[in-house]
Amino acid sequence: MKQVHIATFGCQMNENDSRTIARLLASCDYRETEEMEKADLILVNTCSIRQKAEEKVYSLLGRLRALKKKNPNLLIGVGGCVAQQEGERLLDRVPHLDLVFGTRLIQQLPNLLKEVGPGKGRLSRVDMEDVENSPYPLADFSGLQKEIKSSVTIMRGCDNHCAYCVVPYVRGPEESRLSTEIISEAEILAARGIKEILLLGQNVNSYGRHRSGELSFAQLLLRLESIPGLDRVRFTTSHPKDLSPELIDCFGTVSNLCEHIHLPVQSGSNRILDRMNRRYTREDYLDKIGRLKSQCPGIAISGDFIVGFPGETEDDFDQTMEVIRTVQYDDLFSFKYSDRPMAPSRNFSGKVDEEEKGRRLKELQAYQKKVTLSRNQALEGTIQEILVEGGSKKSSQEWMGRTRTNKIINFSGPAELVGRIVLVRIERAYVHSLRGVLL
Numbered sequence: 422m423k424q425v426h427i428a429t430f431g432c433q434m435n436e437n438d439s440r441t442i443a444r445l446l447a448s449c450d451y452r453e454t455e456e457m458e459k460a461d462l463i464l465v466n467t468c469s470i471r472q473k474a475e476e477k478v479y480s481l482l483g484r485l486r487a488l489k490k491k492n493p494n495l496l497i498g499v500g501g502c503v504a505q506q507e508g509e510r511l512l513d514r515v516p517h518l519d520l521v522f523g524t525r526l527i528q529q530l531p532n533l534l535k536e537v538g539p540g541k542g543r544l545s546r547v548d549m550e551d552v553e554n555s556p557y558p559l560a561d562f563s564g565l566q567k568e569i570k571s572s573v574t575i576m577r578g579c580d581n582h583c584a585y586c587v588v589p590y591v592r593g594p595e596e597s598r599l600s601t602e603i604i605s606e607a608e609i610l611a612a613r614g615i616k617e618i619l620l621l622g623q624n625v626n627s628y629g630r631h632r633s634g635e636l637s638f639a640q641l642l643l644r645l646e647s648i649p650g651l652d653r654v655r656f657t658t659s660h661p662k663d664l665s666p667e668l669i670d671c672f673g674t675v676s677n678l679c680e681h682i683h684l685p686v687q688s689g690s691n692r693i694l695d696r697m698n699r700r701y702t703r704e705d706y707l708d709k710i711g712r713l714k715s716q717c718p719g720i721a722i723s724g725d726f727i728v729g730f731p732g733e734t735e736d737d738f739d740q741t742m743e744v745i746r747t748v749q750y751d752d753l754f755s756f757k758y759s760d761r762p763m764a765p766s767r768n769f770s771g772k773v774d775e776e777e778k779g780r781r782l783k784e785l786q787a788y789q790k791k792v793t794l795s796r797n798q799a800l801e802g803t804i805q806e807i808l809v810e811g812g813s814k815k816s817s818q819e820w821m822g823r824t825r826t827n828k829i830i831n832f833s834g835p836a837e838l839v840g841r842i843v844l845v846r847i848e849r850a851y852v853h854s855l856r857g858v859l860l
Contacts, residue, residue, distance in 0.1 A: 425451040426460040430478055431468025433657060434621055435501055437572045439466045441527055442500070449531045457488060462496045462534070467503035469587055472759035478503050482515050489517040496538055498522060500530075505591040506762055509545040523547035524592050525577075549593050569810060569840040571615045575603050575641070576622035581660060583687075584698045584766040585727065585758065588623055597629050600636045600644070608648055616808055616840065617653035617679075618645075625656045626663035639667035646675050652842060653808060653825065655679050661686060662701045664709050672717035680717050681751075681827040684710070685725035689744030690737035693730055696769070703744055710748055721751040721826035728785060729758040729778030732771035738781050745788065751796050751826070753789045757782050790852055797828065797850035804846050804860065805830065809838045815854075829854040 425446050429439040442464060443453050454460055465481060468474040482499070489495050498520035499511055505523040512518055519537040522530060526546055537544050578593040579586075607618055620641075622628060629635035636644065638656075645654055654677050661684055671678055684706075688694050691702045713720055726741060745753070757778040760767035807822030813831040814821065820838060821831050822845070831854055832845050838859075845857035 422450050422452050423461040424454040424459055425462040425464065426454050426457045427464045427466060428457075428481060429466045430474055431466075431470065431501070433572060433619065434574070434623070435466050435468055437574055437621055438501070438524075438527060440572075442466070442530060445528070445530060449534075457485075460495070462498070463488070464498045464500060467499060467501035469502040469506050469591065469761065471756060472761070475503055479514075482518065486517050494539060496520070496534065498530075498534070498537075500524070500527065502587065502591040505547050505549075506587065508547045512543055512545055519543050521545040521547065523549065525549055569615060569808065570617045570619070571610050572619040572621050573603060573606055573610070574598065574621045575625060576628050579623040580627075581624060581700075582698060582765075584696065584769070585730065585761065585764050587761045587764050590763040592623060595624065595627065595631060597632050597635060599632075600629070600641055603641065604644055604648075607645055607651060611648050611650040614650075614840065616650070616842070617655065618651065620654065620656040622656075623658065624660045624663060626659045626665070626668060637665070637667065639665060639671050642668075642671050642675050642678055646677055651677060653677055653679050655681065655827070657683050659684050661706050661709060662699070666712070669709070669712050669716050672713060672720060679825040679827065680719050681721040681723070681825070682713065683723045683725075686744065687725060687727050688730060688733070688737065689741035690733070691740075693733055693737050696732060697727075697730060697766075703740070707744065707747060719826065721828070722748060723752040723754070723827075724748070724750055726753060726755040726785060727758050728755065728781040729773035731758070731766055731769035731773070733758075733773055742785065742788070745785065745792075749792055749796065750789065751828075752793055753785075755782060755785050755789070794850065794852045797852070797855055799850075800828070800847045800855060801850050802847060804844055805855075805857065806842060807845050807857075808842050809834075809840065811839055830857045831855070832857045832859050834859040 427439045427442060429435050457463055463485060465478060467478045485497055489497060496519050499518060500522045504521045508521060511521045520533060522533055523546060533546060576597040578595045579588045580595040582589050610618060626638055628638040628641060659682060686706050687697055687699060689703050805824045807824055807830050809820055809822040811821060813819035815831050819831050819833050821829060823829055830845055844860040846860055847855050847857050849856040
């Protein structure tokens with residue numbers, strides 16, 4: 422049996438795609454390995470949402486040159502967003518690369534691999550249209566018996582065209598999967614012992630919009646509630662403009678919907694939001710945050726912010742900080758703006774210099790670190806329900822689980838707790854995790 426190493430960069434969508442790739446290749450006699458030196462095939466699943474992520478991809482590809490020289494029969498392939506973005510240019514830039522495959526060609530991978538290698542040549546395929554390919558296969562779930570969490574893709578692509586984002590160009594237009602397929606897959610997963618599923622899409626809030634007669638996202642959540650054994654449901658990512666009143670209501674009515682939402686806002690300035698083409702105002706966003714907290718008082722909210730977007734002034738940044746102070750996020754993901762290929766904002770005037778972007782990011786992150794710690798400390802002494810996921814990264818003698826609000830808790834207890842929902846009393850809070858005692 423041949424061995425494959427899959428290196429994954431980027432978001433949960435890419436992680437899910439990598440799991441699909443692994444299952445596909447298992448049917449072609451490939452077994453996964455964590456050791457690149459032992460691999461017959463190395464696949465790099467890439468992300469180009471930010472410049473830093475893309476730089477990491479090219480750094481890894483550069484290091485693979487030595488492995489290819491040592492083993493000329495080694496096959497190296499690149500998929501994901503960088504592959505879709507660059508196509509044949511990747512083959513020109515990386516001479517030791519064999520295969521480039523686009524974001525909508527994952528199901529074609531076993532056939533594409535047959536066309537490359539010694540004596541066969543190199544290949545780039547980044548088709549997006551008229552591809553004979555089901556994007557949402559019901560995979561072989563036979564290897565899931567020991568897993569307790571899984572992700573389910575419910576849609577792909579994006580129609581929003583935010584000025585800074587490459588997703589519409591590398592993932593294609595928005596397409597929703599049939600709800601019957603999603604529900605069937607969730608039922609299979611639950612029957613296999615999966616306790617929690619994560620619904621994935623570039624914008625899950627707009628699920629079903631382009632399918633006549635299809636369920637809305639809120640209606641889909643209601644259908645998933647009735648699946649026996651499915652204790653928890655989460656979803657990502659949400660666009661604020663599509664956060665409907667019906668979806669907000671679900672946080673108070675759907676019993677297995679976890680009390681956590683990731684709702685990226687990107688800026689607190691209406692002027693910058695308009696320039697980003699986000700199609701909502703800070704007032705719209707804060708109103709929806711207020712309704713979420715009213716419907717579900719214990720909800721945990723996380724978000725995304727971009728600092729230093731072209732034209733962002735000090736006043737614009739101050740307005741961003743005002744939003745952060747108002748919402749009091751449980752966690753934030755914040756980044757310095759970077760020009761991306763194909764994104765309209767790369768041609769915008771008013772670029773902010775790197776030093777100033779760094780200063781603003783540092784200020785934002787320093788404030789949020791204090792808020793995250795404070796919100797975690799508020800849980801000290803409380804009793805929390807957690808799903809035990811496995812061993813703790815802190816100690817081989819401890820276990821780790823998550824609350825319904827997506828907070829990590831480390832604690833001591835017997836191994837048979839893995840996969841179970843238990844109660845833990847919070848003893849100590851840190852920025853990134855909590856420590857508890859099993860009840």
